[in-house]
Amino acid sequence: DAGVTQSPTHLIKTRGQQVTLRCSPKSGHDTVSWYQQALGQGPQFIFQYYEEEERQRGNFPDRFSGHQFPNYSSELNVNALLLGDSALYLCASSLVPGQETQYFGPGTRLLVL
Amino acid sequence: AQKVTQAQTEISVVEKEDVTLDCVYETRDTTYYLFWYKQPPSGELVFLIRRNSFDEQNEISGRYSWNFQKSTSSFNFTITASQVVDSAVYFCALSEDPRRDDKIIFGKGTRLHILP
Numbered sequence: 001d002a003g004v005t006q007s008p009t010h011l012i013k014t015r016g017q018q019v020t021l022r023c024s025p026k027s028g029h030d031t032v033s034w035y036q037q038a039l040g041q042g043p044q045f046i047f048q049y050y051e052e053e054e055r056q057r058g059n060f061p062d063r064f065s066g067h068q069f070p071n072y073s074s075e076l077n078v079n080a081l082l083l084g085d086s087a088l089y090l091c092a093s094s095l096v097p098g099q100e101t102q103y104f105g106p107g108t109r110l111l112v113l
Numbered sequence: 114a115q116k117v118t119q120a121q122t123e124i125s126v127v128e129k130e131d132v133t134l135d136c137v138y139e140t141r142d143t144t145y146y147l148f149w150y151k152q153p154p155s156g157e158l159v160f161l162i163r164r165n166s167f168d169e170q171n172e173i174s175g176r177y178s179w180n181f182q183k184s185t186s187s188f189n190f191t192i193t194a195s196q197v198v199d200s201a202v203y204f205c206a207l208s209e210d211p212r213r214d215d216k217i218i219f220g221k222g223t224r225l226h227i228l229p
Contacts, residue, residue, distance in 0.1 A: 042204050042219030088156055097215050104158035
């Protein structure tokens, strides 16, 4: 049973660039949530996708956007990168929104120089 | 406002000792879920337990046990006979009424060092 997978594992970008991170949910899961984890902090909720729509959003600027595909995989896009966007980006999937435990992937480590 | 506080930033114990990680939460909801996740150096968050607000029974899973007390808004985690492989960062987390809000709110984590 495949767990949550994310790509790439590591990424280095420069300020002002744009980045796309990818996530494939656990088999059978249709809900994907994205979290940002700065160094030494707990993860912070960015947004959640269900049925290809953004269902819920945390306190992140519009530079953070996402997409969910018909196969339930998801992308996180960040435009106009800032140094402060350097973090571990975690994807989590669940069976349905709101009722199930979220299972996390290994994350993508983004460094913005 | 919802909040999770893990007052212990870092703990070191010698292998085979018992260790308790503290967690205090704040929420206005009567329906909520509490979680513990483990984050080894690889970075992946590993799910350990989920407890809903209506179930105050303590739970034991092998060397792990959890003590949920609504009266003190605490959800503490104890590792018995700790092992080096238990070394990781442990996060306590809260999810409020899932019909309205599905995001998980994490504490800042407790880094646990098990010394051989």
